[in-house]
Amino acid sequence: MGIRERLQELLREAPDDAEVVEFDLVWWTWGELRRVVGEVSRALDRAGIGPASRVGLVLENRPEHIAALVAVLATGRVVVTLSPLQPPARLASDIEGAGAAVVVGSPAALDGVAAAAADRGLVLELDRQGAVRVRAGIPATDVEHVPGTAIEMLTSGTTGPPKRVHISERQLDGSLTSSGQVRGERLLTRAVTISVTPMVHIGGMWRIVGALSAGRRIVLIPKFAVEPWASAVERHRPRAAGLVPAAIRSVLDAGVPAERLGSLKVITSGTTACPPELADRFYRTYGIRVLMTYGATEFAGAVAGWTYQLHQEWWETKAGSAGRPFGNSALRVTAADGVELGAEEEGHLEVRTEQSAAGAAEWVRTSDLARIDPDGFLWITGRADDAIVRGGFKIHPGVLVASLEGHPAVREAAVAGLPDERLGAVPVAAVELEPGADVDAAALVVELIAHCRAELAPYEVPAHVLVVDELPRTPSTKVSRVDLVDLVRARLAEPATA
Known part of the structure; x- marks a missing residue:
């Protein structure tokens, strides 16, 4: 039974009083979730958004947004994830690029983007009680999509602009099956999944869909x-x-x-x-x-x-x-020319899995070295894609990170390449301090650069080091190198103090 059929089964057969999502210490039942699923489905039907249409969901970690997700998947439509964690201008650009026929989001998430989104399609507002109303716009002509797609999701964008990935029903079903996220003998279980990762990230999405597929209850924490x-x-x-x-x-x-x-x-x-x-x-x-x-x-x-x-x-x-590797997956390491390498040899990691868009018979090269x-x-x-080339010398950020984190005052470090007209790029870094570390930030920067000079090649020493309260992160909590570069640029543009 695939995920679409499993959700249909739950919507038909789950008891109205069965608990499904706990949020702020209050349980939503299957009856309440079913009501909101119906609201969203009818709104899409009235707008002529039929099966296989692409529906943009500005997903927040809230119960009514789980209901919207279920409504789209159970009715054969395609989920196009949109992140509410972005600034309005970036979200508006994301909506424009996604090209979905309709966008669904909370009133707060749509406040800054509704007008722009309406130019591209219908905007539906989903309030906290699960009521749906037309906010603006008319249904757009849905852009062509890959047949069999269940979810279109952005990658994390840690090293560059995120790209939208098409996850097919086959991939999603294969991932759930291989990890045991399937129905047992009973329709529902009393087991609980605690979910704290944003649903717009694959980890958060998979955790929610996996729990529903297995019939587990969900404890949903916004952040x-x-x-x-x-x-x-x-x-x-x-x-x-x-x-x-x-x-x-x-x-x-x-x-x-x-x-x-x-x-x-x-x-x-x-x-x-x-x-x-x-x-x-x-x-x-x-x-x-x-x-x-x-x-x-x-x-x-x-x-x-x-x-x-x-x-x-x-x-x-x-x-x-x-x-x-998990049961349905195989791994290998290859050289740049694709020749498979032996044990302990470093190269490009390739994966062969049923969870790949290419299918179980084809090797897919990742961007990881292994x-x-x-x-x-x-x-x-x-x-393989984050090396910084400084005047012809190749620098791996991990080497700098390890050196910076070797300093006793540093809790976590991140490194990125700052474009440089003369050298191509130079490494820059930001560090979070250990809790309770009592240091002067300016003095620590000097000390960290000296520390790196003692351990690294001259071309590997960072050109700039920032001490920050928190490293910039993507919704999946990975350090965002794009935002790190922007942070360094902003700091360099600040006027010098006397």
């Missing part, structure tokens, strides 16, 4: 914060939860008592690499194993990672690895 998350774990006693590395670090820094998290056996962590020392510290502190995963929007989820059994057997010797050890474990060593 990660330690106390709401820990409270949800205490109330519902799940055995597993998902956190990005920044959230794992926040739980440790907050000193959450171990007994509050006592039900958890594992934390899954994706979207960006989790430092092995962070995962190990969490495990030693709480006895909860951190299972890293590797995937991409293009694969509709994870294709490799750690399992509980792998962690038990291999963690002590393989900490830092991204794990092994090696595979003799035991089949994947080690990500960098990215």
Whole structure:
């Protein structure tokens, strides 16, 4: 049973009083969710937005937005995700580029973009009670789309402008099946998924769709914060939860008592690499194993990672690895000319999986550099597309990040390439400080550059280092190198102080 058919089954058969989404400590039932699904579906029908049409959803982590997602998928339409986390001008540009026949969003999200969006199609406003009204515009002529597409989603855009990826029904169904997110003997279960990742990111989308597919209840948190998350774990006693590395670090820094998290056996962590020392510290502190995963929007989820059994057997010797390929996936490393390399040789990572748009028979080259050890474990060593070329010298940002994070005052560092007329590009960096670090920012910058000079080649030393309260991040919590470059440019444009 595919995800569209599964959602149709739930809408037909789930009891009206069965809990489905907890939000702000209040449960939405299947009856309430079904009502809003009906509201959205009828509004699309009245506008002539039929099956296979592309529907832009400005998705927020709210129950009525889950209902809108279900309405689009269950009726055979195509979800086109739009991020409300963007500034209005950028969202308006995204809507224009998406070219969907209709855009659905909350009143607040549409306030700054409704006029621009109306020029491109119908704008439907979805309020917090799930009522739908026409905000502006008329249905647009839907642009051509790839047949069989279920979701069109932007990549994270950490190294450049995000690109829209077409996720087919086959890919989505394959990802859910391979990870066990399928219906059991019962229509619904009492198990709970705690979701804190934005639905506009593949991690958040997959978590919501996976929970619905398996019939689990969902605890929806708008944005990660330690106390709401820990409270949800205490109330519902799940055995597993998902956190990005920044959230794992926040739980440790907050000193959450171990007994509050006592039900958890594992934390899954994706979207960006989790430092092995962070995962190990969490495990030693709480006895909860951190299972890293590797995937991409293009694969509709994870294709490799750690399992509980792998962690038990291999963690002590393989900490830092991204794990092994999952059942329906295969990995290999190739040279620039496509020739497969041997164990421990670094090259371009390629993936063959049913979750790929190309299908299970074709290898797909990723933008990651990697090696595979003799035991089949994947080690990500960098990215093929983020090297900074400074006057002909190639610099891998990871080398600079490791050097900066080796300083005791630095909690996390990020590096990007700033275009330079003479050299092509120069590396620039920003750092977050360890909590409680009492340092003078200007003096620390001088110290960090000296620290890098002592460890790196001269051309690898960053041209500029900023000390920031928080590193700029994408909705998936990855550091945004695009925004980092903008931050550096803004700082350089500031007038010098006396």
